[in-house]
Amino acid sequence: MDFTMQVALIMLPVFFLLLFMGVPISISIGISSALSAMVIIEPEQMAFQGVQKMFGGINSFGMLAVPFFMLAGNIMNRGGIAKRLINLALLMGGRLPGALAMANVQGNMLFGTLSGSAMACCAAIGGTMSPIQKEKGYDKGFSTAVNIASAPTGLLIPPSGMLVLFSLISGGTSVAALFMAGWIPGLLWGIAVMLVAYYFAKRDNLPVENSPETLSQVLKIIADAVPSLFLIVIVIGGIVGGAFTATEGAAIAVVYSLILALVYKTLTRKVLIDVVMDTALMTGIILFLIAASSIMSWVMAFSQIPQMISDLLLSITDNKIILLLVINIVLLIVGVFMDATPAVLIFTPILMPICVNQFGMDPVHFGLMIIFNLGIGSITPPVGSVLFVGCAVGDVPIEKATPYLVPMFFAILVVLAMVTYIPAVSMFIPELFGLVK
Known part of the structure; x- marks a missing residue:
């Protein structure tokens, strides 16, 4: 048995056993990686190399974009x-x-781009909409399903911290190209949910809402919302136009969102301290997770595990359509049990060589495919994180939301198939702006 198989037979069982025991995923990654690395090198050398790899994994100027976007999103959430x-x-x-x-769907699409978190978006928009929908006679299961199904659109519609993270893990895929590529898949996801919601609304004779009666009311609504949406224009325009980097754009987003919250007078000193503390806590968790994943990536690369998995998949079939279908199924299953951040960290270095090197898929296209998959996993029973948040916010058991959620799930899967097999869905806008060849 060669050392590649030995490493795999230690790393994977230990990792999943620790997860099953309830050990935090970052610790599970670190322990399984360290134990499997001892097949390759001595324990003393492993300790020295491991610390170097952990530090190197987060010692990047581009990595600063992650906490900055998180802080901007948290300010928006509380603002x-x-x-x-x-x-x-x-x-x-x-x-x-x-x-x-x-x-609700449009609110999730708009707010998700600003918050950068599917769970935060689900809680903020759902918490606002649920009481109103209940008062209007909406079925609680229906309104909860709509909120859950549309919450992950913010993972795709820029500026998305998940796209920045993929850029870093994939070895420098253009953030500007990823941002432009996320627009159509994210919008199609939202439209798919709206079409299913429209069917149920027609079937159940749900009411329309009264439009503003005067032009002044319309202008006030637009004026209230435009300053928030202008953040997207500033950040994306600056990054795509080359005025600043993704990290600098994230810092600008923090300053802009802070000024906006102060103008709205919704951010007290106590709330600001809570926001900063929450962001610091989440940043520490994510950076430690990235650092631990750097060891796993190093061990896998050194022992050629991605190549072994690639050979295994290609031994089954060399048909691109079938292999992409298999990869999508694997990612959908992974997304159910694992949050998007660790899943991107672990599976990008494994699957990217297969899709990019073997099939010639553009890294931008691959990035949208993997994040789209993991977003679907977050709303999938029985363990999807957004699913639980949405049901808690809507005060509805999962089984009551599921009958409405299932048709939306299949509509989203249709969009996933389009993203996977029609490159233009992701690549049209980046190519239009000359961001990819």
Whole structure:
């Protein structure tokens, strides 16, 4: 048995056993990687090399974009932005049956781009919309399913911290190209949920909403929302135009969101301290996770585990369509049991060589595919993280939301197939702007 197989037979069982025992995923990654590395090198050398790899994994200027985007998103979450965006969404779709459900989807798409977190988006928009929908006679299971199904769109629609993280893990894929590539898949995801929601709304005769009666009311709603949305224009425009890097754009996002919250007078000193502390805590967790994953990536690369997995998959079939289907199924299953951040850290170095080197898939296209998959996993029973948050916010058991969620799930899978097999869905806008060849 060669050392590649030995490393794999130690790393994978130990990793999944520790996860099953409830050990935090970063610790599970670190322990399984350290134990399997001892097959390759001596324990003393492993300790020295491991610390170097952990430090090297987070010693990057680009990595600063992650906490900055998180801080900007947390300020937006606590800054009273959600209600303003919901009012704008109602203005755009108030005449449709089930207008509140449509506004929920649009609110998640708008707010998700600012918060950068599917769970935060689900909690903020869902917490605002659920009481209103209940008052209007909406079925709680339906309104909860709509909120859950549309919450992960913010993982794709820029500026997305997950796209920045993929850029770093994949070895420097263009953040500007990833941001531009996320627009169409994210919008298609939201539209798919809205189409299913529209069907249920027509079937159940859900009401339309009254539109503003005067032009001044319309202009006030737009004026309240535009300053928040202008953040997207500043950050994406600056990055794509080359005015600043993703890290600098993230820092600008923090300053802009802070000024906006102060103007709205929704951010007290106590709230700001809580926001900074929460961001620091989450940053520490994510950076430690990235550091631990750096050891795993090093061990896997040194022992050629990605090449072994590639050979195994290609031994089954060399048909690109079938292999991409298998990869999608694997990622969907992984996304159910694992949050998007660790999943991207672990599976990007394993699957990217297969898709990019073997099939010639553009790294930008691959990045959108993997993040889209993991976003679906977050809303999939029985363990999806966004699923639990949405049901808690809507005060609904999972089984009551599931009948509505299943058709939305399949509609989203159709969009996933388009993203996977039609490169133009992801690549059209980046190619239009000359960001990829």
